[in-house]
Amino acid sequence: MITTPTSAEKKVxxxxxxxxxxxxxxxxxPELAAIVxxxxxxxxxxxxxxxxxxxxxxxxxRGAFGSRLAIGFTLTRTVPLIFTxxxxxxxxxxxxxNIGAEGxxxxxxxxxxxxxxxxxxxxxxxxxxxxxxxxxxxGGLWVLVPALLKAKRGVHEVVTTMMLAHVGILxxxxxxxxxxxxxxxxxxxxRIAASAELARIMPPTQLSTGIFIALACALILYWFLWKTSIxxxxxxxxxxxHAAETGGVSVTRSIVVALVISGxxxxxxxxxxxxxxxxxxxxxxxxxxxxxxxxxxxxxxxHPVGVILSAFLFGALRTGGMAVARATPVPLDIVxxxxxxxxxxxxxxxxxxxLKRRGEKE
Amino acid sequence: MTEDKRAPTVEMxxxxxxxxxxxxxxxxxxxxxxxxxxxxxGENGAGKSVLMSILYGLYRPDSGQxxxxxxxxxxxxxxKAIGLKIGMVHQHFMLIPNMTVAENVVLxxxxxxxxxxxxxxxxxxxxFAAAAKIKIDPNAMxxxxxxxxxxxxxxxxxxxxxxxxxxxxxxxxxxxxxxxxDLFTSLRALRDQGKTxxxxxxxxxxxxxxxxxxxxxxxxxxxxxxxISRTDENELTEMMIGSKMVPTRRAKKASNGKLIxxxxxxxxxNDRGVVALTGxxxxxxxxxxxxxxxxxxNGQTELVEVLTGLRRPTSGKIxxxxxxxxxxxxxxxxxxxxxxxxEDRHQRGIVLDFSVMENLILGDHEQPLFKGFLSxxxxxxxxxxxxxxxxxxxxxxxxxxxxxxSLSGGNQQRVVVARIFNRELTLVIAAQPTRGLxxxxxxxxxxxxxxxxxxxxxxxxxxxxxxxxxALSDRIIVIFNGKLTATSDRPTRRELGLLMLGxxxxxx
Numbered sequence: 092m093i094t095t096p097t098s099a100e101k102k103v104x105x106x107x108x109x110x111x112x113x114x115x116x117x118x119x120x121p122e123l124a125a126i127v128x129x130x131x132x133x134x135x136x137x138x139x140x141x142x143x144x145x146x147x148x149x150x151x152x153r154g155a156f157g158s159r160l161a162i163g164f165t166l167t168r169t170v171p172l173i174f175t176x177x178x179x180x181x182x183x184x185x186x187x188x189n190i191g192a193e194g195x196x197x198x199x200x201x202x203x204x205x206x207x208x209x210x211x212x213x214x215x216x217x218x219x220x221x222x223x224x225x226x227x228x229x230g231g232l233w234v235l236v237p238a239l240l241k242a243k244r245g246v247h248e249v250v251t252t253m254m255l256a257h258v259g260i261l262x263x264x265x266x267x268x269x270x271x272x273x274x275x276x277x278x279x280x281x282r283i284a285a286s287a288e289l290a291r292i293m294p295p296t297q298l299s300t301g302i303f304i305a306l307a308c309a310l311i312l313y314w315f316l317w318k319t320s321i322x323x324x325x326x327x328x329x330x331x332x333h334a335a336e337t338g339g340v341s342v343t344r345s346i347v348v349a350l351v352i353s354g355x356x357x358x359x360x361x362x363x364x365x366x367x368x369x370x371x372x373x374x375x376x377x378x379x380x381x382x383x384x385x386x387x388x389x390x391x392x393x394h395p396v397g398v399i400l401s402a403f404l405f406g407a408l409r410t411g412g413m414a415v416a417r418a419t420p421v422p423l424d425i426v427x428x429x430x431x432x433x434x435x436x437x438x439x440x441x442x443x444x445x446l447k448r449r450g451e452k453e
Numbered sequence: 454m455t456e457d458k459r460a461p462t463v464e465m466x467x468x469x470x471x472x473x474x475x476x477x478x479x480x481x482x483x484x485x486x487x488x489x490x491x492x493x494x495g496e497n498g499a500g501k502s503v504l505m506s507i508l509y510g511l512y513r514p515d516s517g518q519x520x521x522x523x524x525x526x527x528x529x530x531x532x533k534a535i536g537l538k539i540g541m542v543h544q545h546f547m548l549i550p551n552m553t554v555a556e557n558v559v560l561x562x563x564x565x566x567x568x569x570x571x572x573x574x575x576x577x578x579x580x581f582a583a584a585a586k587i588k589i590d591p592n593a594m595x596x597x598x599x600x601x602x603x604x605x606x607x608x609x610x611x612x613x614x615x616x617x618x619x620x621x622x623x624x625x626x627x628x629x630x631x632x633x634x635d636l637f638t639s640l641r642a643l644r645d646q647g648k649t650x651x652x653x654x655x656x657x658x659x660x661x662x663x664x665x666x667x668x669x670x671x672x673x674x675x676x677x678x679x680x681i682s683r684t685d686e687n688e689l690t691e692m693m694i695g696s697k698m699v700p701t702r703r704a705k706k707a708s709n710g711k712l713i714x715x716x717x718x719x720x721x722x723n724d725r726g727v728v729a730l731t732g733x734x735x736x737x738x739x740x741x742x743x744x745x746x747x748x749x750x751n752g753q754t755e756l757v758e759v760l761t762g763l764r765r766p767t768s769g770k771i772x773x774x775x776x777x778x779x780x781x782x783x784x785x786x787x788x789x790x791x792x793x794x795x796e797d798r799h800q801r802g803i804v805l806d807f808s809v810m811e812n813l814i815l816g817d818h819e820q821p822l823f824k825g826f827l828s829x830x831x832x833x834x835x836x837x838x839x840x841x842x843x844x845x846x847x848x849x850x851x852x853x854x855x856x857x858x859s860l861s862g863g864n865q866q867r868v869v870v871a872r873i874f875n876r877e878l879t880l881v882i883a884a885q886p887t888r889g890l891x892x893x894x895x896x897x898x899x900x901x902x903x904x905x906x907x908x909x910x911x912x913x914x915x916x917x918x919x920x921x922x923x924a925l926s927d928r929i930i931v932i933f934n935g936k937l938t939a940t941s942d943r944p945t946r947r948e949l950g951l952l953m954l955g956x957x958x959x960x961x
Contacts, residue, residue, distance in 0.1 A: 319828040320818045327815065330804045337763065337793060337801040338815035339784035 122390055122437065126404070129432035136428060142421050154414020155407035161414075163296030167368065169399075169406035170298075171196070171377070173305040174360025175384025176391055176398035177312050178353045182248075183393050184316060185349035186329035187241070191252030192357040193381025194259025195230040199358020201263045202229035204365045204372035205271070207283025218286040223304070223362050230358020231351040233259055238350035242343035248350070256381065267374045278374035289367035299367030308356060309395035315352075325349050357381060378409075386434045405430065460523060462487045462649045463508065463539075463618055468517035470503055477503040478514070479673040485618070485666075490640055490650045492660040492667030492681075494693060496891030500673040501653050505620050509541045510534040540611025541620040546603050550596035554578065554589055558609045581612050586642040588635065600749065601632040608639070619643070620651045625659055629748055630919065630950035637663050657686050669693055693892065710739030713911040714760075714880055719769035719779075721755045729755040731935045733769070737880070737911045742902065744926030745915040745937075748953050752935035753915045754796065757884045760913070761793045762786035773880065787816055792873040794866075794898075796884035796915070802869045803857050810839045810853040812868050817875045846871040847897075863894030870901050881905055884915045899925060919949060
C-alpha cells in the first residue's frame with residue numbers, strides 16, 4: 092500500500108538530505124577553517140605590505156582555474172604532490188616522520204631518467220615500466236638505511252632521512268653536472284627515448300598519463316593500508332607499538348615496509364616529472380615537491396582521498412601564485428606563506444588536543 | 454543551624470557533572486564532618502573520582518554548590534583547594550625521583566629565604582611525620598623508595614600544606630597487607646587530631662575496618678550514607694551493585710593434569726639492565742590456575758614478558774609442551790597457543806584508536822581465519838565474527854566500528870578477554886586481569902578464567918590483589934625480588950603477606 096508522506100516525514104526527509112549534503116563539510120571543517128584562516132592571514136600580509144587583496148586573489152583564482160589551460164597546469168602540479176603526499180602519509184601511519192621525501196624523489200627521478208636515456212628504445216609499456224620500477228627501487232633504497240637504523244637501533248628517522256635527503260639532492264646534482272651531463276651549457280642529462288615518455292593528455296600543458304599512475308597509487312595505498320593484514324599491522328604499530336608488538340605484529344618489519352614504500356612513492360613522484368614533464372633529468376626540476384608532501388599529507392589527514400584533494404589545492408595555489416607573480420608585484424612567496432599558514436592552522440588544533448589530553452591526565 | 458554539634462566540614466549539594474554522553478554525577482549529595490574517616494564507595498564509573506575531582510578543583514560542576522564549614526565556596530583549581538586546606542593524594546604519585554623526601558614535601562611551599570637549609574626542612578618534615586605516625590626517613594631519595602613509602606610522602610606533602618581535609622584516592626592499591634596496617638594507624642592518628650579524611654575505595658573490607666561512615670555512589674547517584682558500626686558487607690555490596698553478589702570461589706583441584714609449562718631457572722634483566730628475575734622455576738599443568746602473588750615491581754612484569762615472547766631471558770628454559778619458548782617472538786608465542794592479558798590495558802592490551810572490530814582481531818589478523826588472498830583481511834567474515842563476539846562477551850558498545858577509546862575500562866577489558874578465545878590455546882598469562890575494573894566486570898573476567906581452566910587450559914594468574922589470587926588459584930607462588938617461593942597448600946593471608954615482603958618461611 093502506498094501512503095503519502097506526512098508533513099513530519101517530509102521534514103525528516105528534507106532534513107536528512109540537507110544533512111547528507113552538509114556532513115562531508117562538517118566532517119572536514121577543521122581543514123576548511125584552516126584554509127580560510129590561512130587566506131585571512133595572507134590577506135593581512137598583503138595589506139600590510141601594501142598590495143591589493145582583491146586583485147591578488149582574483150589573479151590567484153584565475154591563474155589556477157580560470158581556463159582550460161589553467162586547470163591543466165594546476166593538474167600537472169597536482170601529480171607530484173599526490174605522490175609525495177602519499178609518501179608522507181604511509182610513513183606517518185606507521186608513526187614515522189619521513190621528512191626526506193625530496194631526496195628520495197630526486198634519486199628516483201634520476202634513476203627513471205637513466206633508464207630512459209641509457210637503454211635502447213624498447214616497447215613503450217616495457218620501457219616505462221622499467222623506468223618506474225627503477226625510480227621506485229631507487230627511492231626505496233634511499234630510505235632503507237634510515238629504516239633499518241630506526242628499526243634495529245631506534246635512530247630517529249627525522250635526522251637520518253633529512254640528512255640523506257641532502258645527500259640525494261647533491262648526488263643527483265653531481266651526476267647531472269658531471270658524468271651524465273648532455274653536451275651544452277645547461278645542466279641536464281640526455282633526453283629520454285620516446286618509448287619511455289608518458290603521453291601528454293592535455294596539450295599544450297605538460298599534464299601526462301602520470302596523473303593516472305598517481306591516482307592508481309592512491310587507490311592501491313588505500314587498499315594496502317585498510318584492507319590487508321600488513322597494512323593493519325602498520326597502522327597498529329603507528330598507533331600503539333606496544334600493543335602491536337604484544338599482538339604479534341613485528342614492529343621492526345612494519346617500520347621498514349612503511350618507510351620503503353614511502354621512499355618508493357616519492358621516487359615514483361620524481362619519475363612522473365621526468366617521464367611526463369621534463370623528458371630528461373634537469374638540475375633543479377623540483378621546486379620542493381618532497382617538502383610540500385608533508386603539508387599535503389597533513390592536510391589530507393593521511394588518507395589517500397584527502398591527499399588527492401589537498402594535492403589539488405596546493406597545486407592550484409602554486410599555479411595561481413605564479414600567475415599572481417607574473418601579473419602583479421606580489422612575489423611568489425605569498426604562496427609559501429599561505430601553505431605555511433595552512434600547516435600551522437592544521438597542526439595547531441592537533442597540538443591543542445594532545446596538550447588538553449595531557450592536562451586531563453594530571 | 455542544625456542541632457548536631459558536628460557541623461559538616463564539607464558539604465556538596467546537588468552536584469551535577471555531565472561529560473559528552475555520560476552523566477558522571479547526577480545531583481549528588483555528600484557531606485563529611487570534622488574528625489571522621491569517611492569512605493566513598495562505588496564501582497568504577499560510579500562517579501567517585503569525578504566528585505572528588507570537583508572538590509579538589511580539577512573539574513567544575515555543571516550545577517550544585519559546595520559549602521565549607523557552612524559557607525558557600527567556589528573551587529576553580531587545585532591551588533584554590535589547597536588554599537582552602539583541602540589536599541588530595543592521587544593514585545599516580547607526583548614526586549620528583551632524584552630529590553629527597555623532605556625536598557619533595559616542601560616543594561612549592563618552601564620556607565622563606567633564598568637558601569634552602571636541608572637540615573631545617575628535614576627536621577620540620579620529621580616533626581610532621583612523627584605527629585602523623587608516619588614512618589619515613591626525610592633524607593631518603595624518592596627513587597630508592599618503594600611505592601608504598603612514596604605514598605607516605607604524598608600524604609606528608611598535603612599535611613605540610615596545612616590541609617584539614619585529606620582526600621585519598623584508592624590508597625591501598627599499592628600496599629601490602631602490612632603497609633595497609635601502617636596506613637590505617639596513621640589515618641587514625643590524623644583523625645584523632647581533628648583531620649577530616651575522605652577515603653575512596655572499592656574494597657569493602659578496608660572501608661569496614663577504617664571508616665566511621667561511608668557514602669555509596671552508584672551510576673552517578675548517591676545511594677546513601679551509613680554508619681559503619683551499623684552496617685555489614687552484605688548491605689554495602691547491595692548498595693554498591695544493586696544486587697547481592699557472591700565472590701568467586703572455586704574448588705581447589707589437585708594438579709593431576711598434563712604438564713604444560715615448565716620454567717627452568719629463568720633469569721632476565723629489566724629495561725634498565727638490572728637483574729629482575731633470578732632462577733625462576735615452576736610448573737604449570739593443564740586445567741590448573743597458578744597464582745603469582747607479589748608486590749608490584751618484584752619481577753612479575755619481566756616474568757610475564759619472558760613467557761609471552763616480549764622479553765628475551767638471559768638464561769633458562771621455558772618448556773611449553775616440550776618446546777623451548779625462550780627468546781621466541783610474540784607472534785611465535787601466539788602461534789604456540791600462548792595468550793596474554795597484559796597488565797597495562799592501554800599500553801599493551803588494546804590500540805585505543807582502533808575500532809572495537811580491529812582490536813578484536815589483533816594477534817590473529819595473520820591467521821587464515823581472517824586473512825585471505827594477497828593478505829587481504831576477510832572483512833565480510835570478520836564483521837559477522839566480531840558481531841558475534843560483541844554479543845557473546847556482552848561488550849557494551851554502540852557498534853563494532855566504535856573507537857575503543859570511548860569504551861569504559863570494563864568493556865575494553867572484555868575486548869581483550871574475548872580475543873583470547875579467537876583460536877586454539879593452551880596457556881593464558883593473565884597479568885592483573887581485573888585491575889581498575891568494577892565488581893561486575895572483574896567478576897566476569899574471573900569467571901572466564903575459571904571457564905578456561907575447566908576446559909583444560911593452563912592459567913598463570915599474576916595479580917597484586919591477594920583476595921583474587923587466593924580465590925582463584927589452585928596453587929600460589931610468591932614472587933619477591935625476582936625470586937619465586939612456593940607456598941603451602943592453603944596459605945593464610947599473613948603467610949603470603951610475609952613472603953611478599955621477603956621474610957623466609959621459617960620466621961613466619
